[in-house]
Amino acid sequence: MDIKGYQFSAVEAAIKKPGRKDLALIFSEVPARACAVFTTNAVKAAPVLLSAARIANGTAQALVVNSGNANACTGEPGMVAARETSHLVAEGLELPDDAVQVASTGVIGVQMPLERVRSAIPALIEGLSCGTLDDVAQAIMTTDTFPKMEARAGRAGGVSYTVAGIAKGAGMIMPNMATMLSFIITDAAVEPALLDTVFRRAVDTSFNIISVDGDTSTNDTCLIMANGRAGNPPIAAGTPEAAAFEALLHDVLLSLAKQIVKDGEGATKFVEVRITGAKDDADAKRAAMAVANSSLVKTAFFGQDANWGRIFCAVGYSGAQVDQTLLSLRFDDVCMAKNGLFAGGDAEARGTEVLKKKEFTVTVDLGLGSGIATVYTSDLSHEYVSINADYRT
Amino acid sequence: MDIKGYQFSAVEAAIKKPGRKDLALIFSEVPARACAVFTTNAVKAAPVLLSAARIANGTAQALVVNSGNANACTGEPGMVAARETSHLVAEGLELPDDAVQVASTGVIGVQMPLERVRSAIPALIEGLSCGTLDDVAQAIMTTDTFPKMEARAGRAGGVSYTVAGIAKGAGMIMPNMATMLSFIITDAAVEPALLDTVFRRAVDTSFNIISVDGDTSTNDTCLIMANGRAGNPPIAAGTPEAAAFEALLHDVLLSLAKQIVKDGEGATKFVEVRITGAKDDADAKRAAMAVANSSLVKTAFFGQDANWGRIFCAVGYSGAQVDQTLLSLRFDDVCMAKNGLFAGGDAEARGTEVLKKKEFTVTVDLGLGSGIATVYTSDLSHEYVSINADYRT
Numbered sequence: 001m002d003i004k005g006y007q008f009s010a011v012e013a014a015i016k017k018p019g020r021k022d023l024a025l026i027f028s029e030v031p032a033r034a035c036a037v038f039t040t041n042a043v044k045a046a047p048v049l050l051s052a053a054r055i056a057n058g059t060a061q062a063l064v065v066n067s068g069n070a071n072a073c074t075g076e077p078g079m080v081a082a083r084e085t086s087h088l089v090a091e092g093l094e095l096p097d098d099a100v101q102v103a104s105t106g107v108i109g110v111q112m113p114l115e116r117v118r119s120a121i122p123a124l125i126e127g128l129s130c131g132t133l134d135d136v137a138q139a140i141m142t143t144d145t146f147p148k149m150e151a152r153a154g155r156a157g158g159v160s161y162t163v164a165g166i167a168k169g170a171g172m173i174m175p176n177m178a179t180m181l182s183f184i185i186t187d188a189a190v191e192p193a194l195l196d197t198v199f200r201r202a203v204d205t206s207f208n209i210i211s212v213d214g215d216t217s218t219n220d221t222c223l224i225m226a227n228g229r230a231g232n233p234p235i236a237a238g239t240p241e242a243a244a245f246e247a248l249l250h251d252v253l254l255s256l257a258k259q260i261v262k263d264g265e266g267a268t269k270f271v272e273v274r275i276t277g278a279k280d281d282a283d284a285k286r287a288a289m290a291v292a293n294s295s296l297v298k299t300a301f302f303g304q305d306a307n308w309g310r311i312f313c314a315v316g317y318s319g320a321q322v323d324q325t326l327l328s329l330r331f332d333d334v335c336m337a338k339n340g341l342f343a344g345g346d347a348e349a350r351g352t353e354v355l356k357k358k359e360f361t362v363t364v365d366l367g368l369g370s371g372i373a374t375v376y377t378s379d380l381s382h383e384y385v386s387i388n389a390d391y392r393t
Numbered sequence: 394m395d396i397k398g399y400q401f402s403a404v405e406a407a408i409k410k411p412g413r414k415d416l417a418l419i420f421s422e423v424p425a426r427a428c429a430v431f432t433t434n435a436v437k438a439a440p441v442l443l444s445a446a447r448i449a450n451g452t453a454q455a456l457v458v459n460s461g462n463a464n465a466c467t468g469e470p471g472m473v474a475a476r477e478t479s480h481l482v483a484e485g486l487e488l489p490d491d492a493v494q495v496a497s498t499g500v501i502g503v504q505m506p507l508e509r510v511r512s513a514i515p516a517l518i519e520g521l522s523c524g525t526l527d528d529v530a531q532a533i534m535t536t537d538t539f540p541k542m543e544a545r546a547g548r549a550g551g552v553s554y555t556v557a558g559i560a561k562g563a564g565m566i567m568p569n570m571a572t573m574l575s576f577i578i579t580d581a582a583v584e585p586a587l588l589d590t591v592f593r594r595a596v597d598t599s600f601n602i603i604s605v606d607g608d609t610s611t612n613d614t615c616l617i618m619a620n621g622r623a624g625n626p627p628i629a630a631g632t633p634e635a636a637a638f639e640a641l642l643h644d645v646l647l648s649l650a651k652q653i654v655k656d657g658e659g660a661t662k663f664v665e666v667r668i669t670g671a672k673d674d675a676d677a678k679r680a681a682m683a684v685a686n687s688s689l690v691k692t693a694f695f696g697q698d699a700n701w702g703r704i705f706c707a708v709g710y711s712g713a714q715v716d717q718t719l720l721s722l723r724f725d726d727v728c729m730a731k732n733g734l735f736a737g738g739d740a741e742a743r744g745t746e747v748l749k750k751k752e753f754t755v756t757v758d759l760g761l762g763s764g765i766a767t768v769y770t771s772d773l774s775h776e777y778v779s780i781n782a783d784y785r786t
Contacts, residue, residue, distance in 0.1 A: 043709025043717045073705050075718065075734045108702025109735050216710040218702075295688065299778050309501025309611075312466050316436025317609040324436045325468065341468045342502050382775050385692050 005229030009127035016068030189228030266383025278371030290318030298380035306351035326367030398622030402520035409461030582621030659776025671764030683711030691773035699744035719760030
């Protein structure tokens with residue numbers, strides 16, 4: 001990956017326990033255009049409060065992020081810890097404090113071990129000379145079983161540029177917030193207003209259409225930095241370059257979002273829930289989310305049980321306008337139900353075959369209008385219960 | 394239990410499979426005042442559609458109910474089956490068809506085996522001479538591990554009367570619908586408008602404040618019949634007798650609702666979630682429901698993990714007005730967090746002791762106003778996943 005003007009580092013600060021890198025840094029050699037979206041949860045982690053205030057000016061030059069502690073429900077001491085961490089990084093990098101974004105993920109309600117973070121920061125800055133984005137992706141993992149990365153190359157004004165992103169998240173995933181943690185960097189130069197618009201639109205059609213367990217975290221953050229070091233003339237709204245940049249950015253975010261679902265805590269299935277024929281798109285999303293969040297539907301997926309009735313049930317209580325005599329449902333291309341009724345024939349056997357696959361699509365047509373929506377989700381397994389029953393131990 | 398003027402019966406119709414009684418009948422010797430509340434799901438089972446239309450006249454004399462098949466997502470054949478079942482019962486009992494209520498519970502999307510039901514109805518009517526309410530409670534069980542019954546005695550105008558109820562339900566339990574199936578009978582005479590008012594109020598503060606998994610069924614029905622055979626002068630609104638009747642009815646419904654939570658699929662814990670200090674009662678209920686429905690909170694309960702941060706997180710995304718610096722939380726009488734912060738000291742150890750109990754209370758004070766709400770819920774265990782992954786097999 002050839003992305004210009006960024007440096008990376010990750011070190012072990014033993015924030016929760018020793019044995020792995022848990023403190024990471026992304027540094028742009030020049031100030032970058034930046035914007036971010038954060039959790040909609042009314043309970044917001046200290047780094048979210050701090051970073052949201054700082055990003056308002058539209059620039060950032062560094063991001064310091066830790067796993068092992070969410071620094072949420074930690075009150076004023078938590079704010080002090082976030083501020084002090086960013087201050088130490090700013091000092092080391094000779095930046096103003098407010099050029100540093102902060103993000104955290106891990107246990108809620110435990111104070112940050114600030115002294116251990118403080119001790120680790122010199123090595124963190126030192127490490128910028130030799131770190132990679134992959135090191136950062138590794139360091140931000142919690143219950144994740146694999147690091148999540150994606151990169152795409154584009155061209156603008158005859159100059160090549162790259163968009164690269166990392167993400168972490170495996171549980172507490174629910175849209176209408178930013179996402180879990182995801183950091184996107186590009187060396188493209190992009191006009192500020194355009195960057196903001198396309199970024200928000202890309203989040204909306206990627207991280208905001210996935211659901212693992214319906215819980216919205218206190219720490220969700222998705223940040224993009226564009227430092228312009230590729231040397232292209234800034235990409236301007238309304239140009240073919242803008243459309244290409246948006247498509248590419250969307251690809252990166254959607255890939256990361258899907259990786260999060262595939263790594264859903266205990267997930268054994270990756271399911272695309274597609275609603276068609278809804279009154280409008282908002283209704284379609286309501287119905288898709290109800291299906292994706294239903295424990296009964298998700299356990300049926302885990303059990304490879306073609307129990308389409310539970311899916312109609314979830315659509316029915318979603319709040320979307322529904323006429324039960326018009327509902328139809330397919331597992332991949334197998335029609336399970338039509339006009340609200342079981343399709344008969346060999347649908348049961350063929351539907352069960354589909355559900356045995358690791359990835360499949362559930363399509364429910366509401367038969368009312370032209371509203372559509374797609375949501376990605378996973379199943380609900382024994383392993384999910386195990387992971388979350390024992391998370392803090 | 395001495396309740397006058399009702400007869401009961403349950404037989405085996407082998408609706409899903411042979412080996413247990415799955416078709417039951419409650420018969421009032423005289424027409425009873427009746428009202429009912431049904432699921433808010435837009436996808437409604439055939440018996441729900443039929444019974445809702447019939448109950449509009451405020452009377453009923455019989456209820457025929459089956460387990461093993463929900464008769465939902467079954468279209469016109471499903472309506473025919475529900476109508477025909479009630480017609481056969483009406484004929485056998487010499488009643489008009491619309492005096493018969495119908496209810497079903499079981500698998501969605503499978504047509505009723507009408508011939509097997511038809512064959513069983515003579516024995517069902519025959520059995521009224523010797524059946525009990527307990528037989529009916531047994532016959533309506535699906536994943537329930539025990540039958541749910543409650544009865545209370547009262548007095549009005551110097552005459553003793555009884556309110557008795559049964560219920561079934563262990564999964565797909567979520568308020569803002571009636572409940573799962575619950576049937577309440579009383580021999581008291583009650584003025585129709587009063588019966589309607591107190592019944593709806595009692596449902597609202599019992600079945601509508603429980604949640605097992607956040608799924609609202611297609612078949613939820615709660616029906617009350619009051620046949621007046623106790624011989625009391627009809628209980629009238631605004632009298633002490635009315636207040637006593639309402640209290641007693643509420644006790645019966647709340648007991649049944651709690652039994653459903655205790656029998657929650659795979660449940661190992663019974664948890665009372667109490668919200669205080671909310672802006673208003675509606676906000677309190679929003680917060681309580683978010684906590685009760687959070688998979689992350691429920692798995693932590695299962696793991697006996699005093700992870701109060703997840704509870705604050707759920708309160709935060711509930712939509713209730715929240716100031717995170719004012720939140721406090723107790724497990725029973727152990728203060729875990731105050732002013733949004735961990736309480737420190739031995740709170741962790743003492744909180745963990747509370748979570749080891751089979752029943753405990755979680756109280757979250759929002760510190761904003763006088764709104765309160767209580768919701769009952771269970772934990773999310775391996776067993777829940779097993780039951781629902783393999784439900785149809």
